[in-house]
Amino acid sequence: MVTSEFSILHHYDTIFTEGVFQVGNAALANVFRSLSAPGPVRVLVLFERQLLAFYPALPGEITSYCGHYPDVLLLAAPPVPVDGGEAAKDMAVVMEMCRLFLQARMCRQSCLVMVGGGALLDAAGFAAAIFHRGIRPVRIPTTALAQADSGVGVKNAVNAFGQKNLLGTFAPPLAVLNDSRFLRTLPPRQIAEAAAEAVKVAMIKDADFFAFLQERAMAIMAGDAAAQQVMVRRSAELHVRHIATNGDPFEWGSARPLDFGHWAAHKLEMLSANRLSHGVAVGMGLLIDTQYAVLSGMLPEAVFQALKELLAAFQLPFCRAPLEQRDRFGRRDVFAGLEEFREHLGGRLHITLPTAIGQKIEVTEIDGERMEQAIATVVAECGEGQPTSNQA
Ligand SMILES: NC(=O)c1ccc[n+]([C@@H]2O[C@H](COP(=O)([O-])OP(=O)(O)OC[C@H]3O[C@@H](n4cnc5c(N)ncnc54)[C@H](O)[C@@H]3O)[C@@H](O)[C@H]2O)c1
Ligand SMILES: [Zn+2]
Incomplete structure (x- = not known):
């Protein structure tokens, strides 16, 4: 040898x-x-x-x-x-x-x-x-x-x-x-695309950044250059630091915290035939997994409400239609996203859930009934917005 x-x-x-x-x-x-x-x-x-x-x-x-x-x-x-x-x-x-x-x-x-x-x-x-x-x-x-x-x-x-x-x-x-x-x-909808990922990374890694986004979302969308730069810079720092320090820069393992909210997001993009932009789909994915964490008793309901308001401030709409698509057994099509995500990770399912603003855990099992309840709650709470087109 x-x-x-x-x-x-x-x-x-x-x-x-x-x-x-x-x-x-x-x-x-x-x-x-x-x-x-x-x-x-x-x-x-x-x-x-x-x-x-x-x-x-x-x-x-x-x-x-x-x-x-x-x-x-x-x-x-x-x-x-x-x-x-x-x-x-x-x-x-x-x-x-x-x-x-x-x-x-x-x-x-x-x-x-x-x-x-x-x-x-x-x-x-x-x-x-x-x-x-x-x-x-x-x-x-x-x-x-x-x-x-x-x-x-x-x-x-x-x-x-x-x-x-x-x-x-x-x-x-x-x-x-x-x-x-x-x-x-950049047009506002391009700024919103970055905001969705900034909210994602703030939710699991940086409560101060989340507070900054809450405070400055309107200004960022109105074109405040200084506020936009802070958002871009802090988000980049958090992403880069994660890659450099998490011990798995080339993604050999299955845990992928930066993919928080993405199992649903990827599937929703597909189910909408890419009419939903990635950022809009990520916003919806964050809401679903955050509501699941609330129903699991690991997160106060107020965090879900804060997230919902923040995404709305970034003009990231909620689109009900792809969540309502169901197979012949009445199961929501979006659920297939969980298995596809596991295949994408190439091993055991790892889903990142927030436990407080700025904190997270990884879970390897998802309770189907509770996830159904989470999605139904999100649909009921968030109503309908205008879908954002990727092609626009
Ligand atoms: N490599 C990775 O780790 C990684 C991670 C996430 C996403 N991605 C990929 O990134 C891509 C999305 O990137 P994106 O959001 O930058 O989209 P994009 O590259 O498609 O650009 C979006 C639009 O912005 C225009 N544009 C570019 N710069 C501009 C400027 N300064 N002013 C005005 N318009 C400008 C472009 O012409 C384009 O029409 C996807 O393909 C996604 O898969 C890669
Ligand atoms: Zn993403």
């Missing part, structure tokens, strides 16, 4: 900045400087084409910026626009990106800088992870959700065979740069 055992230390910074491509803002240049390479690092920049509608000067800014730091980086080609959004999460797009890397003569020492929403970062991150078995990715997320959650972690993925996020890798970035300037052009 020959035993192989080795470990690799991963280290990356999530940097909060304003005007990342303004000459004089050394944050990005310093990422390449930190590599202590013998010469300038070869860099290719992919950016989301849709950003041009809001930031027409972006490619010029990127080029000027890179030209200002010739000692640390060398642009392999002019910045490349790539279509973003969910359609980008496709193997054909990944292959096209790999072709670009080849044309730009990217090697194992080169870096890919990707600028865009969570979907573009997922696709480009996957392409970077497989090209030459991995070139180094630097992420510049441009949506609130990507800055607060999806863009700051260690995963990437594309959709395939009709399944979301089926193909992907774990690939920690070289760095993440969150530029608050990009938040200014």
Whole structure:
């Protein structure tokens, strides 16, 4: 027998900045400087084409910026626009990106800088992870959700065979740069998407953050830039800290606390044929599991009411229809989400439940009757709101 055992230390910074491509803002240049390479690092920049509608000067800014730091980086080609959004999460797009890397003569020492929403970062991150078995990715997320959650972690993925996020890798970035300037052009419903995940992580990890969200929800939705930045920053910190300290960054185990509320959310998105956005579905999932915790005697009813009010303040509506779909035995279709979630975890079912604002436990069994009662209570309490469309 020959035993192989080795470990690799991963280290990356999530940097909060304003005007990342303004000459004089050394944050990005310093990422390449930190590599202590013998010469300038070869860099290719992919950016989301849709950003041009809001930031027409972006490619010029990127080029000027890179030209200002010739000692640390060398642009392999002019910045490349790539279509973003969910359609980008496709193997054909990944292959096209790999072709670009080849044309730009990217090697194992080169870096890919990707600028865009969570979907573009997922696709480009996957392409970077497989090209030459991995070139180094630097992420510049441009949506609130990507800055607060999806863009700051260690995963990437594309959709395939009709399944979301089926193909992907774990690939920690070289760095993440969150530029608050990009938040200014986001519509309120994009801010609400990030708020749903912020509420999720606050509920199980940080009572002070929950109180902040209660206090500032209206301001955040009204476009208060400072309050939006606090929400994004604290949410990112909690997500990143969890990944770095929970002992399972590459998700070998089955416990997944950051997926609080997600067993129902994923199923509700499917049952609504994706008419419900992820954030809206997460809000509904949080309500269901929180009500289940109340009925289990582990959480005061007042917490459920506080959560309900907070989600409403973030304009995250409640949609009854997908919860009312039933199979021929009269069982709600959403229940199938529990088994699908267990399969997704690849082991024993683990469901995260709040025991107080800011605290949680993991349970490995769910009482079907009590969950039915929880859903019925949530439906009765929350009534009906306008479903938010993913396509809108
Ligand atoms: N890798 C992970 O760990 C992880 C975790 C959670 C979610 N995700 C993925 O993230 C994706 C969702 O990310 P998202 O919410 O950023 O959506 P998105 O990337 O689809 O972007 C949403 C919309 O915002 C636009 N946009 C981007 N930046 C903008 C800006 N600054 N101003 C105005 N409009 C802007 C985009 O063009 C797009 O139309 C999903 O595919 C999800 O699966 C990944
Ligand atoms: Zn989520």
